[in-house]
Amino acid sequence: MNAMTDRRPPRCADHRAQRKAGCQPCRRYDAWGKRDRRRRAAAGTWETYRPVDEACTHLRQLTDVHGWTCGQIAARAGLCIDDVQDIRGGRRTRGILAVTHDAIMGVPLGPPPSTRLVPAVGVHRMIRALCRHGWTYNHIAGQFGATGRTLDSVMHRDQVTVAMRAKIAAAYRALAVTPGPSATARARAAAPKPDFPRGWPGPMCWTPETIDDPAAEPDWGDAPTAFRRSACKAAACPILELRHVHARRWQYDAAAVEQALLGIRTARQLTTAERIEAVTRLVRRGEADDVIAARLRWGKGEAVTAFRVQHRIMPNLVGQAA
The missing domain is CATH 1.10.260 (434 Repressor (Amino-terminal Domain))
Structure with missing residues (x-):
């Protein structure tokens, strides 16, 4: 074993006299x-x-x-x-x-690692949503090399570091699109709790715009889509106009989808049906959420992940359909 492969291990955090302790x-x-x-x-x-x-x-x-x-x-x-x-x-x-x-x-001169703190509201919601989806703390933490105790500690904090938030968000994007294997975690998350009478909200209850907003409430999907997504306009819009908006979302133009795949149109210029078709095709090609977001100019990969979860565009299901 040479010096290049035999790297120095970290020192024990509990004992200063490494030669005398036995751990x-x-x-x-x-x-x-x-x-x-x-x-x-x-x-x-x-x-x-x-x-x-x-x-x-x-x-x-x-x-x-x-x-x-x-x-x-x-x-x-x-x-x-x-x-x-x-x-x-x-x-x-x-x-x-x-x-x-x-x-x-060996410690380079320069700025230290990022330790800026951000509110933990969105992180708590991501963890709870994954638990409702059937993932345990150990499964989630294993995505970035940590343990369940790390997430248990995070759930008791009001703030987390930017780095920790990024790790949990990446785990959320990876796991939210597939049901987890733990029926116990799913049952515990679905059980009524003092602050959550309907259990913890799952991934489909949040969007990238609401998951970090402390004032946002989970969207359980009890009302029609037009009313849920346009609640701020419901008081001013007539019923017929809302129905027209709902019908417009499900209009489909194959040419528009092809233009979106070629980068001519953005996701904002597509109807819901056209977005579903475009995302489904890109998922079938094996594209990651970040790549899909860049191609459709749709913000970050979290937006695509939430859209796929909402409309059940799962990679395994798309592959079977193909």
Whole structure:
């Protein structure tokens, strides 16, 4: 095993003395340290200690100029936060290990990872909708390499990071179009709750415009489509006009669909029936939601995902129909 494939594992977060503790992360880090030392000794590049000045200057540039925190640096370098704080504060005067020096210098100068917080309303709705669809916390978190405990923690927060919101949104787009395998999760999500007398709303109850809106209510589909989608106009529009709008949505022009597939028309210029046909054809070709949204100039992939869920345009069903 060479140095390119034998990468440094993260240090144990619970024990500073990795050589004395007995947990698996400590043993893994200790074994890597011994292998790295043998490789460096054989190559004649082994250095036990290095001066601390260069690493201390680098840490202060990261924190004072670029806005990093010691915790972010420690997580990026795979070090203990106490070591980073001691080196930056000048409390290590006799030198530091060469591997520690290399880890610190490996953190690039520049802005830190995004830690901006956003409201968690939309994230909570996505998770609940997927549970109503038959997906468990572990299934959802597995889409981005996390565990169910991570989502349980997210469900108790009022804010989440932009990165976490993006991961859960990607999992939502991937799983919302296919029913989940867990009947238990589906039954628990459908059970009445104090704030949800009809259970948690599923993916079809939300649109990309409403899922992040705290004032929005789920659309359970109890009323006709024209009334549900045009509720703000219901008081001013006559019944006949609403019926005309509803009929217009289901008019179909094959030429319009072909023009949309060629990029001549946008999704806004199509009726509902024409959008269904265009999206169905693109799904049949194996196009992803983001690609379909770009082709039809339909905003983001979440809009296409919600449209496919609403009209039951599932990849497996489209493939069977073809």
